Amino acid sequence: MANISEIISKAVASQAGGLNIPASLKNQVLGGISDSVLGSLTQTVTKAGGIDQIKALINGSTSAASSPITALATKILGGNLSSLNLNSTQLSSITALIPAIIGKVGGMFKDMDGDGDVDLNDIILSLKGGSGSGNSALGSIAKGVLGGLFKK
Numbered sequence: 001m002a003n004i005s006e007i008i009s010k011a012v013a014s015q016a017g018g019l020n021i022p023a024s025l026k027n028q029v030l031g032g033i034s035d036s037v038l039g040s041l042t043q044t045v046t047k048a049g050g051i052d053q054i055k056a057l058i059n060g061s062t063s064a065a066s067s068p069i070t071a072l073a074t075k076i077l078g079g080n081l082s083s084l085n086l087n088s089t090q091l092s093s094i095t096a097l098i099p100a101i102i103g104k105v106g107g108m109f110k111d112m113d114g115d116g117d118v119d120l121n122d123i124i125l126s127l128k129g130g131s132g133s134g135n136s137a138l139g140s141i142a143k144g145v146l147g148g149l150f151k152k
Contacts, residue, residue: 004041004105008034011104015097025084029094032080037101040073057106059117064103073098 012033021029044050056062057069064070074095081091113121 005034005038007108008037008101008105011101012037012097015100015104016094019090019093019097021086021090021094025086028084029081029086032077032084033094033097033101036073036077036080037098037105039076040069040102041105043072044069054106057102063099064106065099067099067102070099070102073102
């Protein structure tokens with residue numbers, strides 16, 4: 001499985017195909033969206049109650065559109081794009097992509113260990129690429145950060 005940055009980049013690219021933005025700014029805009037989503041997830045996982053917010057998004061009890069993770073990504077995105085001099089229509093269409101992207105990224109996590117729910121172990125297994133012996137740098141980082149939070 002790809003690492004989380006690659007997953008986010010692919011989700012951004014698939015959702016942003018119809019954006020009406022100048023070609024000279026496209027890479028900056030797509031990068032800004034990706035950075036916003038990753039920044040939101042990173043900040044969420046490290047704050048009190050953040051794992052519960054991620055779990056709620058993953059298991060569907062909170063929709064991507066109403067998730068605090070999406071709200072944070074939108075806020076971060078505003079800062080990332082503020083220097084690009086985009087008009088309000090362009091900014092609005094870019095911002096409107098965030099819930100779909102967050103939903104796609106959240107949808108990548110499944111019950112990997114067969115215990116009937118999506119939990120910390122499933123998130124780590126998803127990031128590592130499954131229950132096999134394969135390992136990724138992101139999986140190790142996630143296990144360290146998330147495991148430290150849960151003393152696992």
